Amino acid sequence: MSNQRALVEALAELDLNPEQSIAVRERGHCVVLAGPGSGKTKTLTTAMARALVEDVVDPRGVACITYNNECAIELETRLARLGIHTSDRCFIGTVHSFALNQVIMPYARCIPGLLPPEFRVADTAERRTAVETAYRAVFGDQFDPHERWRFAEEKRRCDIDRTLQAWRARNPELASFIEAYEADLRRRGLIDFDDMPLIAFRMIQSRPWIREALRARFPIIFVDEYQDLGHALHELVLLLCFEGGMRLFAVGDADQSIYGFAGANPELLQSLLARPGVRAVRLRFNYRSGAKIIRASLGALGEERDYRGPDGAPEGDLAFWKVKGGHDAQAGAIATTILPKLLERHPHEEVAILYRAAWLGDKIAAALDEKAIPYVRTNGNALIKRSSRLARFVENCAAWVAGGWRDADPPYARLLGQALALVFGGRASDAEEQTVSRQLISFLHSGVGAGESAHAWLQRFSRELLPPWRAVARNPQHEWEVLAELISKTDPAQDKDMPLNIFAGRTEGSGRVSLSTLHSAKGREFDAAILYGMNADDIPSHRDRKSPAALREARRLFYVGVTRPRKELAIVFQEGNHSPWVAELSRRSKGEA
Numbered sequence: 001m002s003n004q005r006a007l008v009e010a011l012a013e014l015d016l017n018p019e020q021s022i023a024v025r026e027r028g029h030c031v032v033l034a035g036p037g038s039g040k041t042k043t044l045t046t047a048m049a050r051a052l053v054e055d056v057v058d059p060r061g062v063a064c065i066t067y068n069n070e071c072a073i074e075l076e077t078r079l080a081r082l083g084i085h086t087s088d089r090c091f092i093g094t095v096h097s098f099a100l101n102q103v104i105m106p107y108a109r110c111i112p113g114l115l116p117p118e119f120r121v122a123d124t125a126e127r128r129t130a131v132e133t134a135y136r137a138v139f140g141d142q143f144d145p146h147e148r149w150r151f152a153e154e155k156r157r158c159d160i161d162r163t164l165q166a167w168r169a170r171n172p173e174l175a176s177f178i179e180a181y182e183a184d185l186r187r188r189g190l191i192d193f194d195d196m197p198l199i200a201f202r203m204i205q206s207r208p209w210i211r212e213a214l215r216a217r218f219p220i221i222f223v224d225e226y227q228d229l230g231h232a233l234h235e236l237v238l239l240l241c242f243e244g245g246m247r248l249f250a251v252g253d254a255d256q257s258i259y260g261f262a263g264a265n266p267e268l269l270q271s272l273l274a275r276p277g278v279r280a281v282r283l284r285f286n287y288r289s290g291a292k293i294i295r296a297s298l299g300a301l302g303e304e305r306d307y308r309g310p311d312g313a314p315e316g317d318l319a320f321w322k323v324k325g326g327h328d329a330q331a332g333a334i335a336t337t338i339l340p341k342l343l344e345r346h347p348h349e350e351v352a353i354l355y356r357a358a359w360l361g362d363k364i365a366a367a368l369d370e371k372a373i374p375y376v377r378t379n380g381n382a383l384i385k386r387s388s389r390l391a392r393f394v395e396n397c398a399a400w401v402a403g404g405w406r407d408a409d410p411p412y413a414r415l416l417g418q419a420l421a422l423v424f425g426g427r428a429s430d431a432e433e434q435t436v437s438r439q440l441i442s443f444l445h446s447g448v449g450a451g452e453s454a455h456a457w458l459q460r461f462s463r464e465l466l467p468p469w470r471a472v473a474r475n476p477q478h479e480w481e482v483l484a485e486l487i488s489k490t491d492p493a494q495d496k497d498m499p500l501n502i503f504a505g506r507t508e509g510s511g512r513v514s515l516s517t518l519h520s521a522k523g524r525e526f527d528a529a530i531l532y533g534m535n536a537d538d539i540p541s542h543r544d545r546k547s548p549a550a551l552r553e554a555r556r557l558f559y560v561g562v563t564r565p566r567k568e569l570a571i572v573f574q575e576g577n578h579s580p581w582v583a584e585l586s587r588r589s590k591g592e593a
């Protein structure tokens, strides 16, 4: 299944680095720890391709788990270059989708009473109702149930193993609150997002045969961005790999752990190293960034690390832009001066503007609109959400219709694979695959050369494909409402419609500058990056200063931003009001302590 030539080339490139070479050929548990740009993801994808060719015999395969859909899509793209696509032999997805599609959907019905038949995933309103009902049953007072639920949620994400005494001993009221919440969801035939890895964990823990069945299918499990994955994934890994015989290949960087609010804990990655039989591999080179940017990044992190560029690597460039005025003035300066200068040296798609929150993205988007500079947004306010699998599928279909069919970009097989995953979650029968393929190809063909606008095409998509797919869907984690959102975001009455070829390639499209939150920029790289709004009260913010853990996480987020560019980093802030971390970065980049 893999592209042998691409694999041989990738292996040859990694052979020039002894640590990467050891990691990709390791046949026991392997944990790769390294800084930004050190080639962790490259090592992981190459190791996966090698394992599929040399270690794992068809029909057995491998599973590759990562933090969120964005990271999963990034991995899929990189693996596609090595000829590897999602298939029965190869799972690529989030820990939630692994839990749901590889454990719960195939095996839950073998455990009587575990889940209601025909269960589905609760929406926000249903979750809120369950919190309120459970709160009344357990506490019965007049305080805010949702306020209390935040603490319960934290316990739920950290205390994974409920067979341990600690589950009830540590904060018994919260344990009762959680149990009442889950019982209320089940009564209504529902599970929630956090339930997925928890239920999978319990199934694997209590039924060794499920562990065996998983090991038979996936003798090796790959985990990218381990530092962001939290306790549920960690406990699953311990069960599957250290008790269940699967082989583990994990990569991560504790310095880039930025999802503490969602339960991530950078210490879990470190704790793997103490396990017997684990080979730890540390990578030292930063292949991405110029030497000046690497030095500056250590100032951004505020800690010593032994990272450097390979011999002969370029210096890179660093610029500080102080602007008189707040966010609007800084956005204006970027659109009129800073960005145009960078665009003289780099193509649009190689420049990113990074900021902390989506509302800052609105400001920068408005400033770029005024100057007619084309951009793509990769945060929550984007037209096509990078994190939505359905939105990305619709975008890929549009690219195929708009001319991609000529050179198979994206290839039809990939579109069909995505459609099957959206409709059925896991496996589909031959008959199901044929039906979906017939419907998809007939819809795609009817769009070729039809000259429809994005809005009209999306409406037809919704009318022609959605009803038959919804009727047979088995994927309880559906997101069909995303299509209605896309239709309203291209409303011609509000002057938002566009030709289909402009709509296509909206996420990774060429000729457009990327606008992204720092969180969404994780794992990505550009020739040049502008960090917008690096002001004293924005990073760290008042909220970050409330706890040492939050302050450390905000600093790691700053570090993630600083380490995205290859050649040029521009830092923009209000004159006389820069972040203290910008000052430290500046000192460090000049070689001062």
Ligand SMILES: Nc1ncnc2c1ncn2[C@@H]1O[C@H](COP(=O)(O)OP(=O)(O)OP(=O)(O)O)[C@@H](O)[C@H]1O
Pocket (backbone or CB within 6 Å): 013, 014, 016, 017, 020, 034, 035, 036, 037, 038, 039, 040, 041, 042, 043, 253, 256, 287, 288, 522, 523, 524, 525, 563
């Ligand atoms: N041995 C190598 N020789 C040359 N280039 C390499 C090598 N390994 C990785 N690279 C390049 O370095 C860049 C960073 O690689 P990659 O994205 O895999 O790093 P990473 O460690 O996952 O980064 P981050 O943690 O910042 O996301 C890529 O452009 C990749 O192609």
